[in-house]
Amino acid sequence: MKQAIHILQEGILRDFDRVNRFFLNTRLAYLMARSRIKEGHAVSFDDPRFAASLELVAHIDLYENRLLPIGSMLQALGAFEIFLFDLLRILLRNAPEAISDHVTVERRWILEAATREEILDRMIDEELHRLRPRTVKEWFTYIEERAEIGYPDEETIGRIDEMFAAKDVFLKGDPRTDERYLNRAGRFARAEEHGREIDISQAYFLANCRLLRTVADRFCRRLLTRLEEDEARAPAEPRAEALHSPGEVEGWLTECESGRMPAPAEEPPAAPSTRREFDTWFQEAQDSVDALEEQEAPPPPPRLATGS
Numbered sequence: 563m564k565q566a567i568h569i570l571q572e573g574i575l576r577d578f579d580r581v582n583r584f585f586l587n588t589r590l591a592y593l594m595a596r597s598r599i600k601e602g603h604a605v606s607f608d609d610p611r612f613a614a615s616l617e618l619v620a621h622i623d624l625y626e627n628r629l630l631p632i633g634s635m636l637q638a639l640g641a642f643e644i645f646l647f648d649l650l651r652i653l654l655r656n657a658p659e660a661i662s663d664h665v666t667v668e669r670r671w672i673l674e675a676a677t678r679e680e681i682l683d684r685m686i687d688e689e690l691h692r693l694r695p696r697t698v699k700e701w702f703t704y705i706e707e708r709a710e711i712g713y714p715d716e717e718t719i720g721r722i723d724e725m726f727a728a729k730d731v732f733l734k735g736d737p738r739t740d741e742r743y744l745n746r747a748g749r750f751a752r753a754e755e756h757g758r759e760i761d762i763s764q765a766y767f768l769a770n771c772r773l774l775r776t777v778a779d780r781f782c783r784r785l786l787t788r789l790e791e792d793e794a795r796a797p798a799e800p801r802a803e804a805l806h807s808p809g810e811v812e813g814w815l816t817e818c819e820s821g822r823m824p825a826p827a828e829e830p831p832a833a834p835s836t837r838r839e840f841d842t843w844f845q846e847a848q849d850s851v852d853a854l855e856e857q858e859a860p861p862p863p864p865r866l867a868t869g870s
Contacts, residue, residue: 571782578775
């Protein structure tokens with residue numbers, strides 16, 4: 563499981579870096595276009611396929627200061643949501659007993675599944691489908707009840723919930739707030755009443771994209787630390803004592819035959835580490851086995867007397 567979390571952590575950090583580069587590079591292109599226009603250079607497109615790009619030049623401020631940060635923010639939030647639910651899937655696969663009781667295995671799942679893993683994946687799909695429409699606070703509460711990470715704090719969760727509430731506002735095509743936004747954002751709402759317009763500025767995107775990246779990274783780090791602590795506290799499985807010499811082998815066989823088990827040696831001799839030591843050890847063991855076989859071999863049958 564730790565390896566899967568490491569891979570997920572590396573992936574989400576790359577995703578956020580990719581979104582950030584998209585924003586910065588696109589903004590740089592807008593700045594260069596504006597600079598060229600202010601210097602008096604003509605901007606034209608010979609290929610008719612790019613005729614629509616003339617609109618970009620005419621409305622460059624709109625694209626740079628409004629549409630670019632909104633689009634970039636939606637990409638960042640989408641990446642964060644996918645990351646969080648992929649992480650939940652890893653945790654539930656490792657501990658299926660944490661799946662809520664309301665998820666029941668349907669008979670058709672058993673009939674259609676070829677393996678136990680397929681049934682488990684169906685149960686996890688059902689669980690995550692139920693959880694996805696809820697708030698960010700409910701997402702992290704669900705994880706905390708099962709993993710006890712203790713991160714992030716309430717204020718950070720509230721800020722992320724406001725981002726998702728703002729996303730819902732812009733996805734419906736109207737930047738004015740509604741009751742759903744106010745309820746989800748809570749005290750972090752950027753409007754005090756229903757019907758007020760909100761915006762996603764460049765500064766808003768840059769600050770919150772950095773916050774989402776930090777939360778994802780630190781959450782994975784704390785989860786990995788928690789797993790390592792659990793492994794360290796877990797009792798070690800008992801291991802059988804190894805037999806290192808022919809004498810020990812012979813003694814062990816004798817004790818077993820008599821019904822008594824030998825007490826383990828306080829400090830067993832070292833096992834052979836070189837080819838010569840191994841050859842010597844093997845020859846001694848073979849001699850011991852041959853000696854035991856000679857002792858236990860039945861006496862030869864009496865020879866029949868033959869008359870002359």
